[in-house]
Amino acid sequence: AEYMGDNKDLEERCEIMGQLANDFINEDPDNFDMTSNVAKCICELCFDDFQKPLFPKKVTEQSLKLSISNPIFVLFEALYALPEEDPMRQSYYLLLSEMHTLQPRVGYFLLYFLKVQQGTDSEIRVHSWVSYQELARSSRDPDEERVLMRDLELLAQDDRRLFAFLLPDVVAQFQSYAHTPAFVRLVVGNVDAARLQELLCAVLMGRCTLFAPGPQLVTLLHESLHWSTLEQCFLWQLLNAQDLPSVDLIRALQFVDFAKYPEATSNLLLTLRLDAPSAEVVYPLLLRPAASGDHFTAALLCAWSVDRKTASRLAELLQDVLTGRANKTANSSKRRGAAAANDSSSSNSARPTAIHVLTHLENVRQNGANQVLLQHAAVQQGLEEAARTISESDKFRFSNLLALAVDEDEEDAEWEQRSYDNFTCGRAANTRVKRGYEEAAAGGAVDSGKSRRQLRNVASRRAAAAAASGSTTSRRGCGIKRAAVNDDLYDSDGSTSSEEEDDRAAVVSAAGGGATAGSQVKRARRDQDEDF
Numbered sequence: 001a002e003y004m005g006d007n008k009d010l011e012e013r014c015e016i017m018g019q020l021a022n023d024f025i026n027e028d029p030d031n032f033d034m035t036s037n038v039a040k041c042i043c044e045l046c047f048d049d050f051q052k053p054l055f056p057k058k059v060t061e062q063s064l065k066l067s068i069s070n071p072i073f074v075l076f077e078a079l080y081a082l083p084e085e086d087p088m089r090q091s092y093y094l095l096l097s098e099m100h101t102l103q104p105r106v107g108y109f110l111l112y113f114l115k116v117q118q119g120t121d122s123e124i125r126v127h128s129w130v131s132y133q134e135l136a137r138s139s140r141d142p143d144e145e146r147v148l149m150r151d152l153e154l155l156a157q158d159d160r161r162l163f164a165f166l167l168p169d170v171v172a173q174f175q176s177y178a179h180t181p182a183f184v185r186l187v188v189g190n191v192d193a194a195r196l197q198e199l200l201c202a203v204l205m206g207r208c209t210l211f212a213p214g215p216q217l218v219t220l221l222h223e224s225l226h227w228s229t230l231e232q233c234f235l236w237q238l239l240n241a242q243d244l245p246s247v248d249l250i251r252a253l254q255f256v257d258f259a260k261y262p263e264a265t266s267n268l269l270l271t272l273r274l275d276a277p278s279a280e281v282v283y284p285l286l287l288r289p290a291a292s293g294d295h296f297t298a299a300l301l302c303a304w305s306v307d308r309k310t311a312s313r314l315a316e317l318l319q320d321v322l323t324g325r326a327n328k329t330a331n332s333s334k335r336r337g338a339a340a341a342n343d344s345s346s347s348n349s350a351r352p353t354a355i356h357v358l359t360h361l362e363n364v365r366q367n368g369a370n371q372v373l374l375q376h377a378a379v380q381q382g383l384e385e386a387a388r389t390i391s392e393s394d395k396f397r398f399s400n401l402l403a404l405a406v407d408e409d410e411e412d413a414e415w416e417q418r419s420y421d422n423f424t425c426g427r428a429a430n431t432r433v434k435r436g437y438e439e440a441a442a443g444g445a446v447d448s449g450k451s452r453r454q455l456r457n458v459a460s461r462r463a464a465a466a467a468a469s470g471s472t473t474s475r476r477g478c479g480i481k482r483a484a485v486n487d488d489l490y491d492s493d494g495s496t497s498s499e500e501e502d503d504r505a506a507v508v509s510a511a512g513g514g515a516t517a518g519s520q521v522k523r524a525r526r527d528q529d530e531d532f
Contacts, residue, residue, distance in 0.1 A: 322382030
């Protein structure tokens with residue numbers, strides 16, 4: 001041992017360490033004092049090896065193999081030379097656990113050795129990570145998770161590059177510990193931008209699964225609210241890289257306060273806006289209280305309204321709540337068995353109401369520049385239905401919002417009634433004009449000037465009524481309405497009479513609203529003068 005400490009030749013030192021390991025194997029394995037003394041001796045003689053940088057600056061297969069050529073790794077190789085059923089393996093674990101107590105870097109040195117050897121030796125690949133677990137169980141603190149966390153914390157302090165290099169394999173082999181909030185915080189708290197970039201690539205390539213969906217993720221998000229801003233930003237970048245279900249992220253809304261936790265709310269906004277709206281996501285959003293200054297739900301509603309497809313889906317979901325259809329669907333599923341009844345009962349208790357939707361839509365109306373969602377036909381129909389069911393106080397509260405809903409059916413009926421009245425009035429006036437002509441020609445008793453004035457008055461009243469009707473014509477679809485009225489003026493055989501031509505001209509002029517009442521009166525009088 002003294003010769004190994006003085007000799008600077010690496011090859012010779014490795015040979016001496018190998019000989020020492022063989023001598024240790026041949027000794028009494030139950031001699032704990034001897035095991036402790038050997039461990040102390042090795043740690044002192046290899047002190048410099050533990051202080052030197054372990055990870056090469058340029059990572060290649062050759063440089064990695066050269067980095068595990070110092071005497072410490074000879075002990076690890078001797079351990080793997082023993083068959084799995086050999087009882088002397090336990091003696092090695094005891095020796096390494098004593099060395100681990102005296103020199104804590106032994107733990108992550110073993111992890112690094114396993115990582116390098118994993119890609120070159122198939123035999124080691126089978127039981128390599130079990131060796132570290134056995135080492136942790138043989139230590140004075142048999143809690144494997146605490147041992148692993150201590151080793152990784154020390155590794156992060158010594159070399160962050162090596163920490164990021166080992167992390168994907170550690171996460172893959174120790175998944176039960178890797179998904180805990182303590183482990184994740186250790187990761188995000190000990191990586192810089194360059195290491196985060198490497199870790200993101202590992203996640204996207206499927207080599208590292210840092211998060212587990214379900215209750216563990218919700219617990220993690222809850223605890224992360226009290227981390228530093230940088231730690232939370234790194235956490236959310238890793239979360240977005242793994243493509244986790246939005247339902248788990250939505251569950252975090254119950255304890256994410258808009259004013260207290262801006263890091264979580266801002267990242268949730270950016271994450272959820274990329275997903276298509278669904279009932280599982282939208283309904284919890286609607287249940288979120290619309291506190292003063294809290295634009296979380298309104299911002300997402302506006303963001304989803306930019307795309308036509310997502311806007312239509314979102315509008316349908318809002319319409320279901322406004323019309324009560326969502327609760328009817330939940331109640332119908334409640335009758336599908338006992339298990340389904342329990343699930344739907346719990347989900348039904350968390351269903352949003354029309355008031356929830358109106359509250360957030362009012363926020364959109366007041367603060368959103370994008371009003372497309374409010375103009376969607378499904379939302380308009382939902383607002384009309386809600387106006388019939390909510391209380392008078394709520395109608396007053398949301399009066400400005402409900403005023404945006406236009407009953408198109410009533411407006412169409414009003415326009416059609418006006419067109420019909422105008423058409424009927426025109427035909428009656430023409431009938432009176434024709435009758436006046438006949439009486440004047442047959443009797444000859446009526447003064448021609450008087451008849452002329454009467455006819456002029458009839459025509460003037462008809463034109464004035466048509467012009468007044470034209471000024472109140474609906475703003476929507478005038479051309480289509482005029483075409484419909486024109487079709488009604490034709491006889492069944494497709495021909496028109498002279499008096500119907502006059503009626504049709506009057507109605508068309510009224511629908512177009514293009515001439516003033518005065519000009520129409522003058523034109524009517526001139527036409528009558530020419531007739532006489």
